[in-house]
Amino acid sequence: MEVEIRTLTPLWTGGAESGAVDRVHETAIIGSLRWWYEAILRGLGGKVCDPTMQKCLYDPSKRNHGLCDVCKVFGATGWRRRFRISIICDRTEPDPTVKPLVKADRSYVDRRGRKRTPTWYFPENLKDKPRSGSLTIRIQSTTPKGLETGAKLEFQPAIIGGLLQFMADWVTIGARAQMGFGVFELPGGRLDTAPLYDWLTANAGTRTYTRMPSLRNIFLARIRLENVKMQETFNLKYDLRQLFSGQQNTSLRHFIMGTTKGQRMAAKVKMSRPYGNRLMRVWGWIPEQAEVYQGFWDRDSVVGAIHEHLRTRYSLEVWREMNSPRDTETPNNGDFREFLRSLLRLEEKRYGT
Ligand SMILES: [Zn+2]
Incomplete structure (x- = not known):
């Protein structure tokens, strides 16, 4: 599966540790995919480990190989990610509008009575200058060892395609979202979000996450x-x-x-x-x-x-x-799956209510 991504705000390239950075790195994309995949799955009550507490470790003797529903797809120690992303054509250029510092049109008086202007500095390393333009990525499924058989475990690249569509519609891709990077569009047309919905709802559970990012x-x-x-x-x-x-x-x-x-x-x-x-x-x-x-x-x-x-x-x-009078499309909707379908723009007729 190949998808063209076109930036609407500069994209953080990632790969800062690798020295010369003159292209977009896959890791920048995968990290943000994982973040949203986790947030949606937590909303569905699925099993999601907390990487700040204890990461999953592949162990074939354990139930589900010791993997949560996210590590199962995005990989863990001893377990390969179920898909590979490669950037097959990178037509991005360093974005000249990204300056090493930005000052807000605001001022305040600090504790010593001095007038200050809030200022942000980035990137720390100018070699990592965020880039704009378009790139084409290829998404392929991979088969981890020990899983060579079993068609029902086949992971479809279209699941990641659906996640890309969700992110194109609502948020950003890549790192440093807090600096406003990574709004993008898919010039090749909308990708079907149903494979993502079907896959995630098959992993739904009854867990609640009151202290973690969740679509709820x-x-x-x-x-x-x-x-x-x-x-x-x-x-x-x-x-x-x-x-x-x-x-x-x-x-x-x-x-x-x-x-x-x-x-x-x-x-x-x-x-x-x-x-x-x-x-x-x-x-x-x-x-x-x-x-x-x-x-x-x-x-x-x-x-x-x-x-x-x-x-x-x-x-x-x-x-x-979710479940708020503030929601402009489905206010006070307490049905998570309905809320998710609405975000994924899935037609009612296929899934009903
Ligand atoms: Zn995990």
Whole structure:
């Protein structure tokens, strides 16, 4: 299976450790595929290991070979990934609009009374300059050792194709999404998402994940602003941080928006650079449970504050969120599979309700 990807915002190339970086690396793509695959499968209650706790280890004597439903596909120690991605034609070029630093159109007064402008620096290594253009990838299924027989275990590249379509519709591909990289389109036309849906629902279970990224606690939004400048991504990032820099703690702000100071923490809310001259994507995952809420906040109030900010400052084109009155397409829908089908744009007639 071959798929053409065209960037709408620069794509992070990955492969930073390999020295000369002058092309897009497969690892950058696979990491983001895995992240979304995990999030959807957690929403379905499937078995997903927490790589920060204990990674899966292939062990043929154990049930399911000791692998969770994600490692089964994306690989684990001793177990090969069920598909291979190769970039067969890379027509991307380093993007000249990516500068080593960006200043927001904002200012604040620091503790010493000095006027400051919020500034972001990247990339750390300019050899890794994000790239724009198009590339063609080939997705092939692989057969891990010990699995040579058994047709029902055959992994279809179309499953990954469906995941690419989901990401093209809603989010980004590649690393450093928090810097707005990786919005893309599929110029060859829509890919069928049914193989992904069928595969994932076959792995559904009854587990709940209240502290991990899950499509049940994710929101996906698209906002519009006429003649939007690239800085707007960073203005918005600053403004959202301000929403959570309240009285009690900086820890909530760091928990939601991330920090590179002290103990690094990844941002849970991300926003793309502008594309199409006026669109930006904003998405994030806000867990149901977290110590940092301290009884003052909860998931609904955090997501509600973000939604209110976007709704009042921008034209909010779409907001998707499971079981929420804020959802613009299927509000208050508590049926996860129905929500997933709607995100995957699967027709009702095939799956019913
Ligand atoms: Zn695992």
